[in-house]
Amino acid sequence: MKALEVVTNIRKSERNCHAEIYFPKDDATADKDFWSYFGGKPDKIKPAVSDDAEDPANDLNFACYKISNETGKLTCSEITERPLKRSHLDTNDTFILELPKQIYIWIGREANVEEKKNALIIGKSFMKAHNKPKGTRCTRIVENAEDSLFKSFFDGFYPIIDRPHGGSLGYDTSVTANQDISKVAN
Numbered sequence: 001m002k003a004l005e006v007v008t009n010i011r012k013s014e015r016n017c018h019a020e021i022y023f024p025k026d027d028a029t030a031d032k033d034f035w036s037y038f039g040g041k042p043d044k045i046k047p048a049v050s051d052d053a054e055d056p057a058n059d060l061n062f063a064c065y066k067i068s069n070e071t072g073k074l075t076c077s078e079i080t081e082r083p084l085k086r087s088h089l090d091t092n093d094t095f096i097l098e099l100p101k102q103i104y105i106w107i108g109r110e111a112n113v114e115e116k117k118n119a120l121i122i123g124k125s126f127m128k129a130h131n132k133p134k135g136t137r138c139t140r141i142v143e144n145a146e147d148s149l150f151k152s153f154f155d156g157f158y159p160i161i162d163r164p165h166g167g168s169l170g171y172d173t174s175v176t177a178n179q180d181i182s183k184v185a186n
Contacts, residue, residue, distance in 0.1 A: 062153060067094040067122055069114060074122070086156030091143055094119055096126055097153060102137045103127055104150050109143045 004021075011019045024031035035041040064079040066088075076096075079088055089095055091108035094115040105123040107116055115122075123138040141150060151157040 061100055063098045064088065064153075065096040065098070065126075066090070067096060067115060068092075069112065074114070074118075076126075084154045086154050089143070089154070094122070096123065097150060098126070098130065101133075101135075102139060103132070105138065105140045106146070106150070107140065107142050 007021055011017060011021060022030035022034075024034050031041075064084055066077050066079060068075055068077075070093075079095075081088070089106060089108065091110045092112075093108055094111050095106040095108075097104040097106065103123050103126060105119045107119050119140050120138065123140070127136055127138060141147065146157070
């Protein structure tokens with residue numbers, strides 16, 4: 001039913017009701033034409049998987065690794081301290097944030113040339129070593145150009161603004177306002 005809904009919306013909004021909708025089960029030629037775009041109909045089609053089947057707790061599984069060549073050889077060490085903090089990201093090194101469906105490669109501004117050049121190669125080899133699914137994205141980001149998803153895994157990216165309010169401004173907190181809402185609304 002979802003496919004029919006999508007097709008109907010495309011027909012109405014994008015094609016101004018000029019598109020025809022074919023039902024492959026009713027028309028054998030439409031079925032043949034449809035599958036020809038995919039290289040032919042497969043012998044067996046996998047059953048549908050519910051969107052609810054995915055475990056939402058899986059999105060909370062992440063790991064952070066520091067890639068450094070301070071010793072002259074590239075080494076990878078996991079940062080196990082939680083919560084992750086902005087201060088963990090050293091401007092002289094490269095870091096990998098491993099998420100279930102994505103890998104971020106964070107490159108510090110002062111990271112050495114070898115780390116900068118090989119960042120994506122390191123990320124792709126990391127994906128193979130950790131048996132990530134084929135569709136896993138590998139994103140390279142540089143220091144001070146992080147996106148909001150990356151920042152959400154670290155404390156300290158967003159400053160906490162402490163604004164004085166109420167009693168700290170000298171207001172009497174024991175006084176409450178008694179307002180007649182009907183007078184305010186009219």
